[in-house]
Amino acid sequence: xxxxxxxxxxxxxxxxxxxxxxxxxxxxxxxxxxxxxxxxxxxxxxxxxxxxxxxxxxxxxxxxxxxxxxxxxxxxxxxxxxxxxxxxxxxxxxxxxxxxxxxxxxxxxxxxxxxxxxxxxxxxxxxxxxxxxxxxxxxxxxxxxxxxxxxxxxxxxx
Numbered sequence: 001x002x003x004x005x006x007x008x009x010x011x012x013x014x015x016x017x018x019x020x021x022x023x024x025x026x027x028x029x030x031x032x033x034x035x036x037x038x039x040x041x042x043x044x045x046x047x048x049x050x051x052x053x054x055x056x057x058x059x060x061x062x063x064x065x066x067x068x069x070x071x072x073x074x075x076x077x078x079x080x081x082x083x084x085x086x087x088x089x090x091x092x093x094x095x096x097x098x099x100x101x102x103x104x105x106x107x108x109x110x111x112x113x114x115x116x117x118x119x120x121x122x123x124x125x126x127x128x129x130x131x132x133x134x135x136x137x138x139x140x141x142x143x144x145x146x147x148x149x150x151x152x153x154x155x156x157x158x
Contacts, residue, residue: 031130038126043119048074050123052082053091053108053116062095062107091115 009022036047043050055071056063063071069079083106086092091112097103108116131139 031127034130035123035126039119039123042122043115045119048072048078048082049086050116050119052079052086053112054120056092056106056108057113057116057120060107062105064097064103064105068106086112 032047039045039047039050051072052068055068065076065079065083068083069076072079083092083094087094090109092106093109094104094106097105134142
C-alpha cells in the first residue's frame with residue numbers, strides 16, 4: 001500500500017473535478033519530492049538552486065535579480081539568498097549591467113555551467129524515468145489534455 005498523500009482526501013462523493021485535481025497535485029508532489037531528494041543525494045544541491053541555474057543557463061548574458069525572481073515566481077529575498085550561496089561556491093557571478101549601471105546581472109560561471117549541465121542531464125533522465133509507465137500515445141494525450149486545461153484556466157481568470 002502506498003503512503004497517504006493529498007489524493008486520499010477525496011471520496012467517491014466528491015466532484016470528479018476535485019478528485020482529478022487532487023490526483024494531479026499528488027502526482028506532482030510525488031515527482032517533485034523525488035527530484036528534490038535525488039538532487040540532494042547525487043549533486044548536493046536543492047531544487048531552488050537547480051531552478052535558478054536553469055534560468056541562467058537559458059540566458060547566457062545573465063539576468064537581473066528582479067527578472068530571476070519573476071521567472072522563478074519567488075521573492076527577491078529568496079533569489080538573493082540562493083545567489084549568495086552559488087556565488088560563494090563560484091557557480092555564479094554578479095556583474096554590472098552594461099545598460100543600467102545601477103543594476104547587477106547574475107550569470108553562470110564556466111564552472112557553474114559545467115555543474116548545471118551535469119545536473120540537468122541527470123534531472124532529465126529522472127523525469128523520463130518518472131513517465132516511463134506511459135507510452136508515447138499516452139504521454140501525448142496527457143500533454144494535450146493538460147494543455148487544454150491550462151488554456152481554459154487562463155481564459156477564465158478574473
